[in-house]
Amino acid sequence: MTSTSPHRDVRAELESLTTEAFRPELSDIDQLPTLEIARLMNGEDATVPTAVAQRLPEIAAAIDAVAERMARGGRLVYAGAGTAGRLGVLDASECPPTFNTDPSQVVGVIAGGPEAMVTSVEGAEDSGELARRDLDGLGLTPVDTVVGVSASGRTPYAVGAVEHARQLGALTVGLACNADSALAAAAEHGIEIVVGPELVTGSTRLKAGTAQKLVLNMLSTITMIRLGKTYGNLMVDVRASNEKLRARSRRIVALATGAPDDEIEAALAATDGEVKSAILAILTGVDGPTAARLLEESGGHLRAALAAARG
Numbered sequence: 001m002t003s004t005s006p007h008r009d010v011r012a013e014l015e016s017l018t019t020e021a022f023r024p025e026l027s028d029i030d031q032l033p034t035l036e037i038a039r040l041m042n043g044e045d046a047t048v049p050t051a052v053a054q055r056l057p058e059i060a061a062a063i064d065a066v067a068e069r070m071a072r073g074g075r076l077v078y079a080g081a082g083t084a085g086r087l088g089v090l091d092a093s094e095c096p097p098t099f100n101t102d103p104s105q106v107v108g109v110i111a112g113g114p115e116a117m118v119t120s121v122e123g124a125e126d127s128g129e130l131a132r133r134d135l136d137g138l139g140l141t142p143v144d145t146v147v148g149v150s151a152s153g154r155t156p157y158a159v160g161a162v163e164h165a166r167q168l169g170a171l172t173v174g175l176a177c178n179a180d181s182a183l184a185a186a187a188e189h190g191i192e193i194v195v196g197p198e199l200v201t202g203s204t205r206l207k208a209g210t211a212q213k214l215v216l217n218m219l220s221t222i223t224m225i226r227l228g229k230t231y232g233n234l235m236v237d238v239r240a241s242n243e244k245l246r247a248r249s250r251r252i253v254a255l256a257t258g259a260p261d262d263e264i265e266a267a268l269a270a271t272d273g274e275v276k277s278a279i280l281a282i283l284t285g286v287d288g289p290t291a292a293r294l295l296e297e298s299g300g301h302l303r304a305a306l307a308a309a310r311g
Contacts (some may be wrong), residue, residue: 021197062189067226074143079161084149085110100237128160142169151204153181228301284309
C-alpha cells in the first residue's frame with residue numbers, strides 16, 4: 001500500500017495553475033541584455049489591463065454590493081497572505097488620507113499579522129483557522145464585506161476568511177488570478193483575473209500582483225465615489241494631515257468653485273479645514289455650521305447638499 005506525500009499533492013496542484021506554469025521560451029532570459037529583459041517584462045505587464053477589462057462586469061457588481069453595505073455603516077476588510085495580503089493592507093492604509101475614512105472602515109488583515117508585511121511568516125498562509133481568528137478579532141457583522149485575495153485562488157488563509165465571513169452573513173468577494181478557483185467559488189462575488197504564466201515562473205508578485213492592485217484600486221476608489229467621497233473627480237474628503245495635503249485642499253476648493261485665494265482661505269478657516277464644507281459655503285453662501293449640517297443630512301454627498309442649500 002502506498003501513500004501520497006502531502007508535498008507531492010501540493011506540487012501537483014501548483015503545476016495545474018496557470019500562474020505557476022513554466023515558459024520554456026524564457027529559459028535563457030538570464031543571458032539576455034538588460035534592456036531586452038526590461039522590454040519583455042514591460043510587454044508582459046501591458047497584458048494585465050486587458051485581463052482586468054474582461055472582468056469589469058463582475059468587478060462593478062462587487063463594488064455596488066460593497067458600497068451598499070458601507071452606506072449602512074459596514075466595513076471593507078481585505079484578507080490575504082504574502083503579496084496578496086500586503087496589497088490589501090496597502091490599499092486599506094491609503095484610504096484615510098485619500099478619502100478621510102476612519103482607519104477602522106477599510107482594514108487589511110494579512111496571514112501572520114503585521115510582521116508578515118516585511119518578513120515571511122512560516123505556515124501562516126496555510127491556516128484557515130488563523131483567518132477565522134483574525135476576522136473574529138474584528139467583530140465581523142453582516143453589514144461588513146470581506147475580500148479574500150489570492151493569486152492562486154487556493155490559499156487556505158484567503159479561502160478560510162471568505163468561508164467564515166459568509167457563515168457570519170457578511171458580503172464576500174474572492175479575487176484570484178486562476179480560473180475555476182476555490183476562492184471565487186467560496187465567495188458571493190468571484191473575480192478571476194487570468195493573467196497567465198509569469199515572466200519568472202511562479203513569481204506572482206509580478207503580473208498577478210499588478211492585476212490585484214488594479215482591482216483593489218477599483219474596489220476602494222469607486223466604492224468611495226459611490227459613497228460621495230468625491231465631487232466629480234476631486235478628492236473633497238481629503239484629510240489635510242501635512243503641508244502637501246493642505247495645499248491640495250486649497251487647490252481642490254479652487255477647482256470646484258473658481259473662488260479667489262482670500263475667499264478660499266476664509267471658507268476653510270470657517271469650516272475647520274473641511275474641504276466639502278468650504279466648497280458648499282462658497283457656492284451657496286451658507287455659513288460653516290450650516291454647511292456641516294447640510295452635509296450630515298445628505299449623508300456626506302456634496303451634490304445633494306448643494307441641491308438642498310439651493311432649495
